[in-house]
Amino acid sequence: MARTSGSRAxxxxxxxxxxxxxxxxxxxxxxxxxRQIAAEVGLQVGALYNHTPDKQSLLCDLxxxxxxxxxxxxxxxxxxxxxARALEGFVRFHxxxxxxxxxxVFMAYMELRNLAPENFERIEALRNAYENRLEVILSQGVACxxxxxxxxxxxxxxxxAMLTGLTTWFRPEGGKTLDEIEEVYVTLxxxxxxx
Amino acid sequence: MARTSGSRAxxxxxxxxxxxxxxxxxxxxxxxxxRQIAAEVGLQVGALYNHTPDKQSLLCDLxxxxxxxxxxxxxxxxxxxxxARALEGFVRFHxxxxxxxxxxVFMAYMELRNLAPENFERIEALRNAYENRLEVILSQGVACxxxxxxxxxxxxxxxxAMLTGLTTWFRPEGGKTLDEIEEVYVTLxxxxxxx
DNA sequence: GTCTATAGATGGATAGAC
DNA sequence: GTCTATCCATCTATAGAC
Numbered sequence: 395m396a397r398t399s400g401s402r403a404x405x406x407x408x409x410x411x412x413x414x415x416x417x418x419x420x421x422x423x424x425x426x427x428x429r430q431i432a433a434e435v436g437l438q439v440g441a442l443y444n445h446t447p448d449k450q451s452l453l454c455d456l457x458x459x460x461x462x463x464x465x466x467x468x469x470x471x472x473x474x475x476x477x478a479r480a481l482e483g484f485v486r487f488h489x490x491x492x493x494x495x496x497x498x499v500f501m502a503y504m505e506l507r508n509l510a511p512e513n514f515e516r517i518e519a520l521r522n523a524y525e526n527r528l529e530v531i532l533s534q535g536v537a538c539x540x541x542x543x544x545x546x547x548x549x550x551x552x553x554x555a556m557l558t559g560l561t562t563w564f565r566p567e568g569g570k571t572l573d574e575i576e577e578v579y580v581t582l583x584x585x586x587x588x589x
Numbered sequence: 590m591a592r593t594s595g596s597r598a599x600x601x602x603x604x605x606x607x608x609x610x611x612x613x614x615x616x617x618x619x620x621x622x623x624r625q626i627a628a629e630v631g632l633q634v635g636a637l638y639n640h641t642p643d644k645q646s647l648l649c650d651l652x653x654x655x656x657x658x659x660x661x662x663x664x665x666x667x668x669x670x671x672x673a674r675a676l677e678g679f680v681r682f683h684x685x686x687x688x689x690x691x692x693x694v695f696m697a698y699m700e701l702r703n704l705a706p707e708n709f710e711r712i713e714a715l716r717n718a719y720e721n722r723l724e725v726i727l728s729q730g731v732a733c734x735x736x737x738x739x740x741x742x743x744x745x746x747x748x749x750a751m752l753t754g755l756t757t758w759f760r761p762e763g764g765k766t767l768d769e770i771e772e773v774y775v776t777l778x779x780x781x782x783x784x
Numbered sequence: 785g786t787c788t789a790t791a792g793a794t795g796g797a798t799a800g801a802c
Numbered sequence: 803g804t805c806t807a808t809c810c811a812t813c814t815a816t817a818g819a820c
Contacts, residue, residue, distance in 0.1 A: 424619035555754020586781035
């Protein structure tokens with residue numbers, strides 16, 4: 395209560411996580427040291443351990459936060475009954491959500507193998523829950539004859555890979571706006587699965 | 590000439606590279622130690638340095654070998670004049686080549702950021718040369734009115750991402766054979782780009 | 785809650801004997 | 803060409819002063 399020293403103490407945790415996210419995404423979990431994270435935040439190494447039990451927990455927290463944010467945002471969307479319209483909505487939602495947080499997406503994709511086994515299982519379950527949203531849409535479209543997909547499971551993975559791949563090359567300063575790219579993807583996906 | 594000691598000395602280099610490839614793909618470059626690689630081959634650490642100047646060169650060699658193999662195989666294909674048939678050929682070629690070497694593909698994709706800058710540039714150029722093969726096919730299809738793609742550059746990247754994503758989940762022991770999966774992808778891609 | 789200091793382990797890479 | 807032994811840097815995590 396005596397000190398007001400610049401910022402609330404409770405903001406240090408989030409700042410550490412933000413720095414770790416940046417660094418993990420750019421250099422990879424194994425290549426980033428706790429010292430580097432501390433320096434990025436303006437702390438000494440020891441101080442980090444007031445905010446996380448260890449490096450692995452830091453990674454796991456970031457991954458879990460990203461996945462639960464994704465699932466929450468996905469659930470908050472309103473999903474049209476019509477499969478074709480739902481699919482279009484999914485493509486737009488996925489692109490916008492992922493393009494808005496490239497670091498988290500990149501990390502979530504690349505660092506799965508650096509999770510301890512029990513952490514991996516939990517994160518993997520969250521990921522499957524998300525992909526299931528798309529799989530249900532494709533199934534419904536096939537069931538009612540709107541989509542001509544010969545294998546829903548493969549189609550789901552193909553579409554997810556195509557959409558997520560966008561974040562590996564999209565740069566806001568590039569020639570195309572995100573809106574323009576979104577339109578191209580909407581068309582590509584819609585045509586790919588139609589009868 | 591005196592010793593025949595089990596195997597030719599000249600096979601040690603390839604065995605080191607094979608072990609490094611396996612480990613880099615499974616755990617990531619930064620997470621793998623030279624001691625681990627040596628143990629996998631049945632050597633002590635110091636002996637590795639008779640076959641590679643350092644760890645970075647080992648990674649770079651593996652990446653470059655993979656990319657030049659890919660380009661050579663791609664050039665050896667015979668490519669139909671007709672864009673639709675060429676596109677089908679590309680999909681089949683890409684899937685087969687990549688499914689046959691999942692470790693190399695995974696490493697080539699994940700470890701780009703661990704290359705020293707000058708190495709990165711060289712590998713990136715090789716990658717662009719490969720993607721250009723697809724871009725040319727799509728351009729020709731658009732030019733002659735067979736494809737309805739609204740942006741060739743985006744389409745190229747979307748298709749590559751979709752195809753390469755296959756290697757992150759395909760397992761030979763899974764329910765589908767590679768041939769079956771290949772057919773699904775051929776259809777998905779052909780439909781995605783048609784007018 | 786952050787600091788300094790350090791423990792204890794492990795990393796890449798080298799030297800010299802064989 | 804491989805071994806043993808080692809240098810030296812760096813790493814994660816902890817201890818204790820403030």
